[in-house]
Amino acid sequence: MSKTYVHAPGFVAGDRPKIVTSRFEFADxxxxxxxxxxxxxxxxxxxxxxxxxxxxxxxxxxxxxxxGGAGFPAGVKWGLTPQQVWPRYLVVNGDESxxxxxxxxxxxxxxxxxxxxxCLIACYAAGLSQCFLYIRGEMAVAQERVAAxxxxxxxxxxxxxxxxxxxxxxxxxxxxxxxxxxxxxETALIESLEGNRGMPRLKPPFFPAAxxxxxxxxxxxxxxTLANLPWLLNHGVAAYTAIGTKTSPGTRMVAVSGHVERPGxxxxxxxxxxxxxxxxxxxxxGGIRNGNALKAFVPGGGSAPWFTPDQLDLPFxxxxxxxxxxxxxxxxxxxxxxxxxIPAAALTLTHFYAHESCGKCTPCREGGTWLxxxxxxxxxxxxxxxxxxxxxxxxxxxxxxxxxxxxxEELGLKAVPxxxxxxxxxxxxxxxxxxxxxxxxxxxxxxEARVKKRVNIPVTAVGASA
Amino acid sequence: xxxxxxxxxKSAREIIARYPRPKSALIPLLHLSQEQNGYxxxxxxxxxxxxxGVTSAEVYGTATFYEMFKFEPVGKYLINICRTMSCALxxxxxxxxxxxxxxxxxxxxxTSDGMFTLAHAECQAACTEAPTLQVNYRYRLRVTPTDLDxxxxxxxxxxxxxxxxxxxxxxxxxxxxxxxxAVGAKDPEDVNExxxxxxxxxxx
Ligand SMILES: Cc1cc2nc3c(=O)[nH]c(=O)nc-3n(C[C@H](O)[C@H](O)[C@H](O)COP(=O)(O)O)c2cc1C
Ligand code: SF4
Ligand code: FES
Numbered sequence: 001m002s003k004t005y006v007h008a009p010g011f012v013a014g015d016r017p018k019i020v021t022s023r024f025e026f027a028d029x030x031x032x033x034x035x036x037x038x039x040x041x042x043x044x045x046x047x048x049x050x051x052x053x054x055x056x057x058x059x060x061x062x063x064x065x066x067x068g069g070a071g072f073p074a075g076v077k078w079g080l081t082p083q084q085v086w087p088r089y090l091v092v093n094g095d096e097s098x099x100x101x102x103x104x105x106x107x108x109x110x111x112x113x114x115x116x117x118x119c120l121i122a123c124y125a126a127g128l129s130q131c132f133l134y135i136r137g138e139m140a141v142a143q144e145r146v147a148a149x150x151x152x153x154x155x156x157x158x159x160x161x162x163x164x165x166x167x168x169x170x171x172x173x174x175x176x177x178x179x180x181x182x183x184x185x186e187t188a189l190i191e192s193l194e195g196n197r198g199m200p201r202l203k204p205p206f207f208p209a210a211x212x213x214x215x216x217x218x219x220x221x222x223x224x225t226l227a228n229l230p231w232l233l234n235h236g237v238a239a240y241t242a243i244g245t246k247t248s249p250g251t252r253m254v255a256v257s258g259h260v261e262r263p264g265x266x267x268x269x270x271x272x273x274x275x276x277x278x279x280x281x282x283x284x285x286g287g288i289r290n291g292n293a294l295k296a297f298v299p300g301g302g303s304a305p306w307f308t309p310d311q312l313d314l315p316f317x318x319x320x321x322x323x324x325x326x327x328x329x330x331x332x333x334x335x336x337x338x339x340x341x342i343p344a345a346a347l348t349l350t351h352f353y354a355h356e357s358c359g360k361c362t363p364c365r366e367g368g369t370w371l372x373x374x375x376x377x378x379x380x381x382x383x384x385x386x387x388x389x390x391x392x393x394x395x396x397x398x399x400x401x402x403x404x405x406x407x408x409e410e411l412g413l414k415a416v417p418x419x420x421x422x423x424x425x426x427x428x429x430x431x432x433x434x435x436x437x438x439x440x441x442x443x444x445x446x447x448e449a450r451v452k453k454r455v456n457i458p459v460t461a462v463g464a465s466a
Numbered sequence: 467x468x469x470x471x472x473x474x475x476k477s478a479r480e481i482i483a484r485y486p487r488p489k490s491a492l493i494p495l496l497h498l499s500q501e502q503n504g505y506x507x508x509x510x511x512x513x514x515x516x517x518x519g520v521t522s523a524e525v526y527g528t529a530t531f532y533e534m535f536k537f538e539p540v541g542k543y544l545i546n547i548c549r550t551m552s553c554a555l556x557x558x559x560x561x562x563x564x565x566x567x568x569x570x571x572x573x574x575x576x577t578s579d580g581m582f583t584l585a586h587a588e589c590q591a592a593c594t595e596a597p598t599l600q601v602n603y604r605y606r607l608r609v610t611p612t613d614l615d616x617x618x619x620x621x622x623x624x625x626x627x628x629x630x631x632x633x634x635x636x637x638x639x640x641x642x643x644x645x646x647x648a649v650g651a652k653d654p655e656d657v658n659e660x661x662x663x664x665x666x667x668x669x670x
Contacts, residue, residue: 048670052663087657099550099589127664130486130651137497137534138546138590140603143637151642160647166669167662171649173484174641178493179533181588195489195518197531214486214654257552257593264594302551302589332593334552348554352588358531 016283017243019251020227021267023111030145032152035113041158043230047121048166055125055233062232062240063249065270067103068093068184068222069301069330071318078126080209081217088217090123090131091193091208092226094146095177095184097136099302099352100332103253103265104223108135108142111227112149116172118226120163121233123170126219130171132193137177147174181356185426186220187212188358199358200426224253224331245271248317252331254278259292259337260285268316275299276312279335292337296442300329302349303431305404305418306438325406325415342446343379346439350375353432363398364429370394371432383451391440395433398423403437413441468503469513470495477640478517484643486651488518492528496535501634505536534603541576543621544633546587546600553589556596562586564611568618581622583633601630 023029023038035041047055060075081088092115096104107115119131133150135143150172153159161169175193182188183198187206190213192198205211212218228250232240241249248271255265256278262285268278275297278284288294296306299314305326307314314320321328336345354368374391377383395403399420407415422430440447470478478498482491492514499510511525518525529535547553547562566572569582576583592598595607599614606617620626631638663669 045670049668051666051668053666084660086660087652087654096591097589100552100593101589102591102593105591124663124669127661129657129661130649136591137493137532137636138587138600138603140636140638141605144639147637147639147641151639154642154644154647157647160643161649164670168669169649169662171484171643171651173651175490175494176497176636177532178496178535180531192493193490194487195492195520195528197528199531216654255594257596258555263596298551334555334593336555340555345551345555348549348551352550355588 016267016269017251018267019231019240019243020107020111020114020224020253022231023114024106029110030112030149032113032149032156035111039230039234040113041117041230043233044117044120044124044158045164046233047124048164048168052125052127055121058232058237059125059229062237063247064225064228064232064240065248065250065252065318066222067224067228067252067331069098069303071328074122074221074225077209077221078122078219080207081126081219082210085217086127087129088127088219089213090119090126090128091186091189091213091218091220092119092131092133092223093184093186093189093220094133094135094139094142094223095189096139096223096330097181097184098330098332099349100255100257100298100334101301101330102255102257103331105136105139105142106253106265107223107227108139109145112146113153114227114230115146115223116149116153116159118229119172120159120168120170121229122219122221122226124168128170128219130173132173132175132213134189134193135174135176137179139176143174143176150174180358181352182358182426182428185428188426189220190218197358199360202425244269245317247271247319252316254316254331254333256285256333256335258297258335259289259340260287260335261289262286271317272315274313274315275307275333278333279312285335288335288337292339295336295338295340296342296438297336298332298334298435300327301332302334302352303327303427303434304329305406305434306442307406308408308442310408311406322418323415325404325418327418341379342439342443343375343450346435347372347375347379349435350432353428357428357432361424361429364424364432367394367398368429368432371436375436378447378450381450381452383447385448385451387451388440388444388447391436395437398429398433403433405438405441408442411442468499468507468509470499470502470510470517474498474502475517478514482518484651486653489520489524492518492520492525493532496525496529496532497636500535501636504632504634505539539576539580540633541583542581542632543601543630544583544585544603545618546585546590546603547573548588548590548592548596548598548600549586550589550593552593553596553598558597561597561599561609561611561614565614565618568615582618602633603636604630
């Protein structure tokens with residue numbers, strides 16, 4: 001039978017601070033008993049002992065960055081709800097489906113109480129009166145673990161009416177999806193939670209904090225973002241900001257997949273850990289498999305423009321990765337070694353986004369499909385030089401202007417900073433183009449070697465062999 | 467016939483009551499119905515529409531958006547082999563070819579005995595353990611061709627029925643909210659006051 005890894009190797013090595021993965025080493029990490037024995041629900045007690053606005057202030061001053069992709073500070077987001085409009089909701093984004101991303105599922109399966117406690121703290125601090133925990137449909141075990149944890153926590157008095165005897169009352173409702181990547185986008189998540197087709201809404205006017213679920217103020221936060229809150233409330237702002245940098249405090253979970261010696265999910269220190277540490281460090285991935293050379297890597301999930309070895313020394317710090325031409329996204333690094341067929345690798349991602357387009361905007365619905373079909377033709381050896389130009393032209397209809405890319409010394413390229421301009425409602429359209437653009441910019445010769453040269457075809461050859 | 471049975475209708479009503487608006491329960495109810503019948507039938511959509519107060523066309527609209535809902539029977543075991551980048555880099559294509567040969571069907575097909583449906587899947591959030599597959603949405607990781615052969619043989623011999631319930635069964639543990647602990651859902655129209663704990667006084 002195949003090996004079912006109890007945990008990815010990253011959890012074992014090193015004595016780095018663990019904020020969200022501290023219980024992963026226990027086989028029974030998902031039970032209430034283990035949770036209570038390891039500081040469980042202490043953060044909630046600490047929060048409930050203080051007025052809600054102070055708890056909110058703590059989350060603001062700790063600069064807890066969103067871990068779902070955009071990296072927006074949670075405390076600031078909670079403050080964007082309009083005054084005196086009630087009720088307000090919390091929607092937890094557990095839809096994890098961005099290519100390369102693997103952390104939220106672990107947090108839900110291994111430590112569901114930590115997530116529940118995080119939800120409770122958020123509801124208390126921001127005055128949110130009902131919480132919906134939306135888990136990706138294809139995650140049966142995560143749904144079971146979270147359901148069991150919710151059941152235990154309700155009976156023990158941590159959720160529901162008058163929590164721990166206080167005036168704080170909130171229900172947490174487990175909700176789950178049915179397979180659609182785009183539902184991870186926050187407005188699509190809300191549509192889906194209303195029972196509709198999960199298509200993104202236009203912002204403005206549909207900024208969830210002002211106009212979300214049922215038109216009410218709604219906070220959408222990622223699983224990992226919320227999982228940080230129990231530790232923060234329990235240990236305090238100073239302890240949290242002592243880890244990492246001023247602009248990127250704390251830790252973050254990063255999944256490193258592809259051609260490394262030890263692929264795994266690692267909780268790394270924010271802001272200071274570099275891609276080189278992560279990919280080559282002995283306490284992390286331990287280098288490229290078989291001692292091969294690194295060709296390229298995707299720094300932040302399938303949507304992110306690619307980096308090459310030139311960018312290895314960048315840290316996990318948005319203010320440095322953005323100007324360098326990409327984004328940190330959802331903590332997913334995909335590594336390609338020298339043996340990688342670059343056009344084929346790009347095709348897997350372009351196929352993904354074309355397949356997952358919800359169809360609401362023409363540039364994404366049509367453009368994504370064109371990109372996929374043209375790229376497939378090139379990969380299959382049936383493409384032409386004109387196809388390479390066509391790929392860039394179709395991309396420019398989704399993202400007009402310069403598309404972000406990394407600097408490359410050998411090619412004499414200067415970085416074009418993130419983000420791009422776009423003609424679509426959400427980022428799925430641009431994401432279909434990102435791998436095409438990166439691959440074509442950084443590895444054009446591989447495409448050129450692949451396309452048919454339709455020059456000097458002798459006229460007599462037509463039909464001559466018949 | 468394929469409307470929800472009595473027990474499931476009761477569960478459906480409980481689920482609906484958790485949401486401020488009934489239509490929000492639609493996806494969980496579609497799962498309930500797929501669990502009962504193996505796939506989503508027209509009668510089921512009619513029934514769900516009645517339960518949440520929308521037309522069956524609206525139910526159909528929602529249901530067809532989502533990959534997991536099937537509108538015709540699939541095999542007892544749905545084998546989803548991931549083909550997105552991290553898995554592709556680690557041999558997912560070869561694994562799929564192997565599975566096609568082993569089962570004698572192409573991706574998308576169902577074996578004639580109705581035991582297996584083989585399908586391509588997109589990223590399954592297990593990328594560091596590539597190549598990955600799911601059988602009825604439960605994982606097998608770092609799958610080699612030999613692992614795959616053994617898995618299929620064992621499933622066929624009914625040896626793994628505890629780990630892999632039949633297609634349609636999703637979570638084996640469901641949320642239960644004790645009546646004396648529930649706050650209860652309210653239509654947002656009926657709420658105009660700030661929550662009680664926001665009055666500035668410490669709650670504990
Ligand atoms: C196409 C698309 C897919 C997304 N998928 C996810 C996802 O699966 N999980 C997630 O937490 N955020 C996802 N996001 C980001 C969410 O829209 C949202 O920014 C995030 O959940 C907010 O939480 P945070 O502030 O805690 O990061 C996605 C965004 C886009 C545009
Ligand atoms: S960009 Fe694509 S996925 Fe996003 S709303 Fe438009 S069509 Fe839908
Ligand atoms: S790419 Fe296969 S699980 Fe993510």
